[in-house]
Amino acid sequence: MTAIKGLEGIVATTSSISSIIDGILTYRGINIDDLAENALFEEVAYLLWYGKLPTKTELDGLRKQLDEFAAIPAEVIEAIKLYPKHTNSMAALRTAISSLALYDEEAGDMSPEANQRKAIRLQAQLPAVIAAFARIREGKEPVAPQAGGSVASNFLYMLTGEAPDSVAVKALDQALVLHADHELNASTFAARVTVATLSDIYSGVVAAIGALKGPLHGGANEAVMVMLEEIGSPANVEAYINGKLTNKEKIMGFGHRVYKDGDPRAKHLQKMSRELGERIGNMDLYNMSVKIESLVTGQKGLKPNVDFYSASVYTTLKIPRDLFTPIFAISRVSGWTAHILEQYENNRLIRPRAEYTGPASAKYVPIDQR
Ligand SMILES: CC(=O)SCCNC(=O)CCNC(=O)[C@H](O)C(C)(C)COP(=O)(O)OP(=O)(O)OC[C@H]1O[C@@H](n2cnc3c(N)ncnc32)[C@H](O)[C@@H]1OP(=O)(O)O
Numbered sequence: 358m359t360a361i362k363g364l365e366g367i368v369a370t371t372s373s374i375s376s377i378i379d380g381i382l383t384y385r386g387i388n389i390d391d392l393a394e395n396a397l398f399e400e401v402a403y404l405l406w407y408g409k410l411p412t413k414t415e416l417d418g419l420r421k422q423l424d425e426f427a428a429i430p431a432e433v434i435e436a437i438k439l440y441p442k443h444t445n446s447m448a449a450l451r452t453a454i455s456s457l458a459l460y461d462e463e464a465g466d467m468s469p470e471a472n473q474r475k476a477i478r479l480q481a482q483l484p485a486v487i488a489a490f491a492r493i494r495e496g497k498e499p500v501a502p503q504a505g506g507s508v509a510s511n512f513l514y515m516l517t518g519e520a521p522d523s524v525a526v527k528a529l530d531q532a533l534v535l536h537a538d539h540e541l542n543a544s545t546f547a548a549r550v551t552v553a554t555l556s557d558i559y560s561g562v563v564a565a566i567g568a569l570k571g572p573l574h575g576g577a578n579e580a581v582m583v584m585l586e587e588i589g590s591p592a593n594v595e596a597y598i599n600g601k602l603t604n605k606e607k608i609m610g611f612g613h614r615v616y617k618d619g620d621p622r623a624k625h626l627q628k629m630s631r632e633l634g635e636r637i638g639n640m641d642l643y644n645m646s647v648k649i650e651s652l653v654t655g656q657k658g659l660k661p662n663v664d665f666y667s668a669s670v671y672t673t674l675k676i677p678r679d680l681f682t683p684i685f686a687i688s689r690v691s692g693w694t695a696h697i698l699e700q701y702e703n704n705r706l707i708r709p710r711a712e713y714t715g716p717a718s719a720k721y722v723p724i725d726q727r
């Protein structure tokens with residue numbers, strides 16, 4: 358038995374949800390470029406869950422369910438008020454989602470219908486939980502979502518308490534489309550491993566949030582912003598990046614386990630970053646990002662991944678840095694739950710083996726002789 362470090366290249370399941378073949382990403386066979394340019398996030402969530410694009414009636418039905426399910430139990434809001442104000446936002450999200458399970462009367466119902474409803478409930482409640490946490494830590498009361506609003510517009514509304522402008526809503530919606538699913542990424546794998554024991558959907562999503570939090574995965578978008586802040590201005594980029602590369606440090610937002618020739622989603626986020634910068638008349642973040650890309654690609658051959666330009670996009674939308682990874686979760690929960698439902702449909706316990714590297718043969722030594 359020889360271990361493959363990081364399971365690179367191992368095909369661990371079949372899935373009909375998303376594919377990455379020859380560097381092309383599709384959701385249910387539809388190219389991500391097509392979806393990024395034309396689809397709304399709710400259409401994409403429907404596509405991931407049900408395997409087809411919704412009709413207008415089906416989309417309206419999903420929106421109605423998202424509205425109905427968005428309310429957060431008062432006990433969960435009260436608990437969030439007790440979280441330390443400076444706690445990590447992904448830790449807060451992980452805890453709050455876990456506590457939502459306690460108040461879901463269907464939590465123990467493992468029927469496909471109940472699990473589908475729970476998937477929609479998680480999609481509806483996750484943005485509300487993040488916005489509530491962000492407001493509560495500033496001493497403000499949570500804002501309820503507006504019926505009929507999209508996931509993107511409602512998140513911005515719940516965060517600020519003000520009607521968001523249409524450019525911001527469109528940008529966030531497109532970002533949500535781009536992040537919704539990605540084959541067997543680490544957090545989705547964590548979710549599938551968890552529910553393959555026939556544990557519940559909340560446990561799967563909590564495991565996924567824990568995996569997404571790390572800076573080698575979803576946490577990279579926040580780490581990119583930390584880097585941009587450290588650099589400070591386009592004039593400092595070269596010295597900073599050269600220093601990091603000389604020290605063999607990783608540049609966050611670059612590289613990918615599957616894409617070696619570039620991430621097809623990055624160009625959409627780059628365009629968004631440029632357009633939003635032009636709109637506010639400040640191109641510093643965009644110019645810094647482009648310069649970093651040119652140096653890292655030029656010297657290391659590494660291309661930006663989905664996390665790189667999302668940092669400048671979210672900052673230009675005035676979203677606090679530590680909410681970037683929770684926003685990733687707002688989108689990816691659609692993919693996580695689609696994968697969880699797929700896992701339940703055709704389940705087998707996921708239990709690989711380990712190549713043993715400990716002592717070959719050892720004897721128990723009584724404690725008084727050690
Ligand atoms: C949504 C997402 O999860 S996208 C990924 C988000 N994560 C990041 O942006 C963090 C930065 N990137 C990375 O750490 C990696 O590229 C990962 C984790 C994404 C992929 O990791 P792996 O497939 O395991 O690649 P691995 O880390 O082995 O890198 C291979 C080589 O490229 C180098 N490399 C990879 N990424 C980077 C980077 N961002 N900066 C500098 N060097 C890098 C490694 O140091 C390694 O070099 P070596 O062979 O000389 O030791």
Ligand SMILES: O=C([O-])CC(=O)C(=O)O
Binds near residue numbers: 540542543663
């Ligand atoms: O697929 C991966 O390894 C990381 C990921 O989630 C993504 O790129 O969206």
